[in-house]
Amino acid sequence: MYEFKITDNEFNSFREFIYDYAGISLSDEKKTLVTSRLSKRLRHYSLKTFKEYFDLMISSPPSGERQVVVDLLTTNETYFFREPKHFAFLEKEILAKWKGGKTFRVWSAASSTGEEAYSIAMLVDDMLENRPWEIFGSDISSRVLKKAQQAHYLQNRIDGIPIAFLRKYCLQGMGEHEGTLLIDKALRQKVSFAPVNLKQPPKNLGPFDVIFLRNVLIYFDMETKRQIIKQIVEKMHPDGYLFIGHSESLKGIHDGLETVIPTVYRKI
Ligand SMILES: C[S@@+](CC[C@H](N)C(=O)[O-])C[C@H]1O[C@@H](n2cnc3c(N)ncnc32)[C@H](O)[C@@H]1O
Known part of the structure; x- marks a missing residue:
């Protein structure tokens, strides 16, 4: 399967988006995580670069592809009676x-x-x-x-x-x-x-x-x-x-x- 690569600029665009919207701070170490979680959306839309995907996301309505990115970039681990x-x-x-x-x-x-x-x-x-x-x-x-x-x-x-x-x-x-x-x-x-x-x-x-x-x-x-x-x-x-x-x-x-x-x- 084709492996997508994210450039620093592309990573920074997603990093700024999720920070402005949700307050979530992504460190440089999260580059691999962002690449792997968002790659499936590039495949879904048959896109070649993360820039193309970012442009598509940012022009979508709030409940559309933006919400998909929020869903994919949040970490949801939890369990019953935790702590x-x-x-x-x-x-x-x-x-x-x-x-x-x-x-x-x-x-x-x-x-x-x-x-x-x-x-x-x-x-x-x-x-x-x-x-x-x-x-x-x-x-x-x-x-x-x-x-x-x-x-x-x-x-x-x-x-x-x-x-x-x-x-x-x-x-x-x-x-x-x-x-x-x-x-x-x-x-x-x-x-x-x-x-x-x-x-x-x-x-x-x-x-x-x-x-x-x-x-x-x-x-x-x-x-x-x-x-x-x-x-x-x-x-x-x-x-x-x-x-x-x-x-x-x-x-x-x-x-x-x-x-x-x-x-x-x-x-x-
Ligand atoms: C690791 S889970 C914690 C679940 C549960 N509270 C627990 O302790 O098991 C973190 C949750 O915070 C949510 N989250 C992250 N940023 C948020 C924000 N700005 N507003 C509301 N929820 C947010 C994520 O979507 C995720 O489901």
């Missing part, structure tokens, strides 16, 4: 102490294919029983949101789900669906998904009692992180909690937040 300490904290320090009286609202702000939002949903439903709650999941990639809405997963991706939750909230696929799992309808009905670009979140979103913003800050530079965190804090309830990924840091940019434990913050 279990966060779920232990949510259970013991937040849900066990929840007084009720209003709807408990959570935002999974870079939800990818939905595993994070459904993990939270299982725990919240189990702990709050009949008290009202809702979860909102969002991402910049429309491809992953489609998958999140389907709530249909391969069995080999469900390792982190506790057995009791598997029994209570998951339907095992039979026949042609053998080897898959569907999140129970009652749970799905309380979890909604929609596209949100963290660089420009809608003004009317929130407020939330808990926001999960995990494993996405690593793609942003300091200035972008600062802008995003400022807007995230505005969408939190007073006393609300923010969770970030274990390999991420808010060093120097957590105005309006106090550290509760490493990677968990509370609005002050």
